[in-house]
Amino acid sequence: MNPASSNPNSDGTGSNGSPSFRPLYQQIKALITQSLQAGEWKPGELMPSEVELAARFKVSQGTVRKAIDELAAENLVVRRQGKGTFVATHHEERAHFRFLKLLPDEGVPHHPDNRVIEVKRIRAPAEVARLLELKAGDAVVYIKRVQSFDGAPTILEELWLPGQLFKGLTAERLVEYKGPMYGLFESEFGTRMIRATEKIRAVGADRAAAEYLQVSEGTPLLCAERVSFTYGDKAVELRRGLYSTAKHHYQNELS
Amino acid sequence: MNPASSNPNSDGTGSNGSPSFRPLYQQIKALITQSLQAGEWKPGELMPSEVELAARFKVSQGTVRKAIDELAAENLVVRRQGKGTFVATHHEERAHFRFLKLLPDEGVPHHPDNRVIEVKRIRAPAEVARLLELKAGDAVVYIKRVQSFDGAPTILEELWLPGQLFKGLTAERLVEYKGPMYGLFESEFGTRMIRATEKIRAVGADRAAAEYLQVSEGTPLLCAERVSFTYGDKAVELRRGLYSTAKHHYQNELS
DNA sequence: AAGTGGTCTAGACCACTTT
DNA sequence: AAGTGGTCTAGACCACTTC
Numbered sequence: 055m056n057p058a059s060s061n062p063n064s065d066g067t068g069s070n071g072s073p074s075f076r077p078l079y080q081q082i083k084a085l086i087t088q089s090l091q092a093g094e095w096k097p098g099e100l101m102p103s104e105v106e107l108a109a110r111f112k113v114s115q116g117t118v119r120k121a122i123d124e125l126a127a128e129n130l131v132v133r134r135q136g137k138g139t140f141v142a143t144h145h146e147e148r149a150h151f152r153f154l155k156l157l158p159d160e161g162v163p164h165h166p167d168n169r170v171i172e173v174k175r176i177r178a179p180a181e182v183a184r185l186l187e188l189k190a191g192d193a194v195v196y197i198k199r200v201q202s203f204d205g206a207p208t209i210l211e212e213l214w215l216p217g218q219l220f221k222g223l224t225a226e227r228l229v230e231y232k233g234p235m236y237g238l239f240e241s242e243f244g245t246r247m248i249r250a251t252e253k254i255r256a257v258g259a260d261r262a263a264a265e266y267l268q269v270s271e272g273t274p275l276l277c278a279e280r281v282s283f284t285y286g287d288k289a290v291e292l293r294r295g296l297y298s299t300a301k302h303h304y305q306n307e308l309s
Numbered sequence: 310m311n312p313a314s315s316n317p318n319s320d321g322t323g324s325n326g327s328p329s330f331r332p333l334y335q336q337i338k339a340l341i342t343q344s345l346q347a348g349e350w351k352p353g354e355l356m357p358s359e360v361e362l363a364a365r366f367k368v369s370q371g372t373v374r375k376a377i378d379e380l381a382a383e384n385l386v387v388r389r390q391g392k393g394t395f396v397a398t399h400h401e402e403r404a405h406f407r408f409l410k411l412l413p414d415e416g417v418p419h420h421p422d423n424r425v426i427e428v429k430r431i432r433a434p435a436e437v438a439r440l441l442e443l444k445a446g447d448a449v450v451y452i453k454r455v456q457s458f459d460g461a462p463t464i465l466e467e468l469w470l471p472g473q474l475f476k477g478l479t480a481e482r483l484v485e486y487k488g489p490m491y492g493l494f495e496s497e498f499g500t501r502m503i504r505a506t507e508k509i510r511a512v513g514a515d516r517a518a519a520e521y522l523q524v525s526e527g528t529p530l531l532c533a534e535r536v537s538f539t540y541g542d543k544a545v546e547l548r549r550g551l552y553s554t555a556k557h558h559y560q561n562e563l564s
Numbered sequence: 565a566a567g568t569g570g571t572c573t574a575g576a577c578c579a580c581t582t583t
Numbered sequence: 584a585a586g587t588g589g590t591c592t593a594g595a596c597c598a599c600t601t602c
């Protein structure tokens with residue numbers, strides 16, 4: 055029999071009954087993504103080999119390969135030649151700077167020191183609820199913190215997280231935890247950020263911001279409003295950061 | 310004969326004599342890139358089909374395919390099923406907004422109106438020369454312009470371009486030209502921007518900027534310093550933009 | 565030596581566009 | 584009907600890691 059004639063799409067309709075053509079490798083990709091989301095393999099863990107997955111899904115290795123290629127391009131998994139494919143994790147140096155875009159004008163980038171100002175549970179304001187795709191009044195965790203580089207306070211950040219997903223999150227756990235916050239979210243709360251959108255503006259420091267960042271009132275600051283998403287494009291974090299750009303800048307690549 | 314045994318890399322050294330392994334498809338990719346750079350196929354034009362290229366380079370279609378896949382991922386070419394592969398061009402709606410990151414807070418994005426303030430040829434200041442990888446004192450074209458959305462001046466931009474590459478560039482040609490500036494550079498000067506890096510800061514409007522953008526002095530503005538590159542990672546543009554972010558924001562995707 | 569991801573090939577067929 | 588890019592397969596071999 056000809057190989058391609060065993061393609062379940064040969065009848066012109068996808069296996070879901072939809073009339074439009076859906077490549078096999080994308081269906082496989084969706085299945086693997088579901089397993090990732092369900093936690094069948096945890097962040098940092100080794101996934102089954104391409105050969106195993108091909109057998110499991112009854113497709114050729116090349117088809118599994120193409121599915122994993124896309125997952126790797128989206129930073130959901132990491133391939134390592136000779137070792138295998140691993141579930142991506144925020145507990146890696148390389149992942150840290152993908153979401154920390156503020157770099158020093160001179161010198162090598164390093165991790166900021168964190169000072170937690172406030173953690174509380176509140177009802178979501180309308181604007182927050184809208185961006186997090188919640189109902190107004192739903193519980194959210196509110197976090198306020200300041201990050202410093204070389205002792206100089208540089209980032210004033212406020213976060214809003216769906217209360218449902220972050221039940222045991224307290225100031226203590228946030229302070230205790232060493233490493234990036236997304237690592238904490240991933241390990242302790244099973245919520246993995248995979249992409250985000252940011253809207254950036256220039257604003258003047260109000261009195262509170264000026265005090266936290268030790269600048270004078272009215273100093274121009276970068277204001278970055280971030281909405282982060284986990285699997286299935288579900289919004290799971292709203293973050294508003296005020297960046298002092300006296301000795302740092304927001305680095306971006308256009309391509 | 311076994312197919313793979315005809316791989317010229319089988320001896321463990323690349324055809325360039327380097328000791329490290331270099332996949333065939335990357336060599337093909339480099340050859341195609343050279344043809345793009347040399348202008349063998351112009352922006353917007355149809356390229357040879359995968360079958361033709363495979364014959365030309367004496368490799369399988371799959372190998373050419375993988376090379377073109379990467380070129381498409383880097384936005385150097387555009388694939389269109391049933392039609393062929395085309396050289397990417399800035400004369401397309403889709404390309405415009407890849408380098409125009411400032412979007413309106415509300416409503417649909419549209420193209421700005423341009424007002425050219427100044428065009429002159431000068432000797433490159435040290436800082437400009439450094440970023441453009443020129444010698445200090447080399448000739449550069451300096452451009453200053455204001456861009457408006459709905460009649461409201463929003464972007465004050467200064468540009469520095471290597472004089473060598475932009476010999477006939479005058480204010481007249483800049484004003485006459487309809488469409489995005491990168492389109493002009495591509496068609497009239499044979500220089501195609503393919504990627505850029507930006508450093509973004511918040512600054513206060515100085516007196517000149519305040520006047521051009523019709524805001525009060527000291528108003529916080531986004532300052533975006535862009536270095537653009539053409540084939541071979543050669544820097545070909547320095548651009549410093551001041552953005553009024555009262556009704557617009559810089560939109561970015563993190564992934 | 566065995567297992568993994570990575571490369572390359574050859575061939576078939578599908579989806580889409582144009583003739 | 585013919586040509587293009589897109590998908591899928593099967594098989595071989597390479598580079599790298601581990602045992």
